[in-house]
Amino acid sequence: MPQMRYAIVTETYPPEVNGVALTVQGLEHGLRARGHEVGLVRPRQSTDTVAQTHELLVRGAPLPRYPGLRFGLPATRRLVAAWRQAMPDAIYVATEGPLGWSALRAARQLGIPAATGFHTRFDEYMRDYGAAFLQQMALRWMRRFHNRGAATLVPTRELAQFLQAQGFDNVVRLPRAVDTLLFDPARRDRSLRAAWDAGDDDLVVIHVGRIAPEKNLDLAVRAFRELQKTQPRARFVWVGDGPSREKLAAQNPDFVFCGLQRGAAVARHFASGDLFVFPSHSETFGNVTLEAMASGLPTVAFDYGAAREYLRDDVHGAAIADGDDAGFVQACMRLANAPATRRSMGIAARQAVAALRPEQVAADFDDLLMQLADARRIHAPAAT
Incomplete structure (x- = not known):
């Protein structure tokens, strides 16, 4: 060469x-x-x-x-x-x-x-x-x-x-x-979850990315508030920063904001969650979808970009028709109440991206x- x-x-x-x-x-x-x-x-x-x-x-x-x-x-x-x-x-x-x-x-x-x-x-x-x-x-x-x-x-x-x-x-x-050596379920950290006030059996919903208007974050908040009705100890963890963070934190004081994380730190945050939600309508791809899947997280996202390419509905999480906000909320609620399904989906998601x-x-x-x-x-x- x-x-x-x-x-x-x-x-x-x-x-x-x-x-x-x-x-x-x-x-x-x-x-x-x-x-x-x-x-x-x-x-x-x-x-x-x-x-x-x-x-x-x-x-x-x-x-x-x-x-x-x-x-x-x-x-x-x-x-x-x-x-x-x-x-x-x-x-x-x-x-x-x-x-x-x-x-x-x-x-x-x-x-x-x-x-x-x-x-x-x-x-x-x-x-x-x-x-x-x-x-x-x-x-x-x-x-x-x-x-x-x-x-x-x-x-x-x-x-x-x-x-x-x-x-x-x-x-x-x-x-x-996606770097499957970096993004790995083995990085799950009980002490990090404890810092989020989440026990082993508590549901941790996680969002990783820019906290900004183009990410359609109001839908993520809406979905979490709905699933929280049946999972009152659920925690919503936000990794990232952006112009909407201050307002979002003021309106939702129970949310956990971790700021920007890089390398092994962001991989540890991914792996320590239980459900990844990605409500954006405007991604060209969405690298975080692959990172979540490699980390063994079932993922709820709209069916375009990385989700269209790699996420199989009811196999690796939920791929929702773009624009179906109600379907997005329902999928989050369904997975929130199905821990065994989440575990099997997380395993399948990891396997699906292993060859990338x-x-x-x-x-x-x-x-x-x-x-x-x-x-x-x-x-x-x-x-x-």
């Missing part, structure tokens, strides 16, 4: 905690583990003192309504200069912000093939933040961005079909994986970038 030089451009990256940041980091590490040289372009974060040798840090600005996150400012000239000195064989642009647009412009100037990643349904976010009239405009903006690349990578068949119907070109499915290896995702990603690089070489004008 030839050694390649790749560049990844992203506006979010750990220690920022979100699905895009962690997915991009996994792809970067996967390529490097396969022996390739990988450059990373991202905005400078408050924790940065000096860039690592493989990093190009650019100027950024705070992202409104997303505390702790930044977007990259335009940097076309800087990228052109850097890539002229060390020309990548192919680049991957993970985000559609100003930095992402700059990367596509620089790649076009230099003749570098670029793949883009479709990670966020910004068109759906318009609705969730009270600007539904902007949905079609957002979709047109994203189509224009992604069609400037040679391929648009998506995690599910469902999303690929949707984007193709909306005029997106060269849509390619790149499946996701990050190494295979890295290999598929590598193959795709290599194909783009080979196509460029074939169509490049001959030297004179």
Whole structure:
């Protein structure tokens, strides 16, 4: 296998905690583990003192309504200069912000093939933040961005079909994986549950993710209050942060808020729950669904994204028709009162994702970038 030089451009990256940041980091590490040289372009974060040798840090600005996150400012000239000195064989642009647009412009100037990643349904976010009239405009903006690349990578068949119907070109499915060594039922922790005031036989409902309007969290609260009528000692544990946390905590003082958790800590929180609820309507994928399943948790989610791809209704939890809020509540109540069913579903859920290896995702990603690089070489004008 030839050694390649790749560049990844992203506006979010750990220690920022979100699905895009962690997915991009996994792809970067996967390529490097396969022996390739990988450059990373991202905005400078408050924790940065000096860039690592493989990093190009650019100027950024705070992202409104997303505390702790930044977007990259335009940097076309800087990228052109850097890539002229060390020309990548192919680049991957993970985000559609100003930095992402700059990367596509620089790649076009230099003749570098670029793949883009479709990670966020910004068109759906318009609705969730009270600007539904902007949905079609957002979709047109994203189509224009992604069609400037040679391929648009998506995690599910469902999303690929949707984007193709909306005029997106060269849509390619790149499946996701989950680290089953990290997310493991064996990490269940009685002392952590005790800190939540939950005994061995008490039901712990858990939500992991951004606490924000686009996550449809009112439905999760409604479902919990209904199941609490038959499970009065049930606890609702929230892992994550976001603009809705303060209001949610004030309205529900009995809820347990654990804040952002990373690595082994978040895996321990997953494994220490009993039922994972994920009421979001606007996920592009939903990595937390796979993480919950790998942790042995029966999951209630709407039937799209990761749930459509991997969660089988009445086998691994409940996959509810998107928009059926009443069905979501009923499923939560049903599983809350069926501990034996939850245990068998948790075992089946773990087995269902056991074969989703990050190494295979890295290999598929590598193959795709290599194909783009080979196509460029074939169509490049001959030297004179």
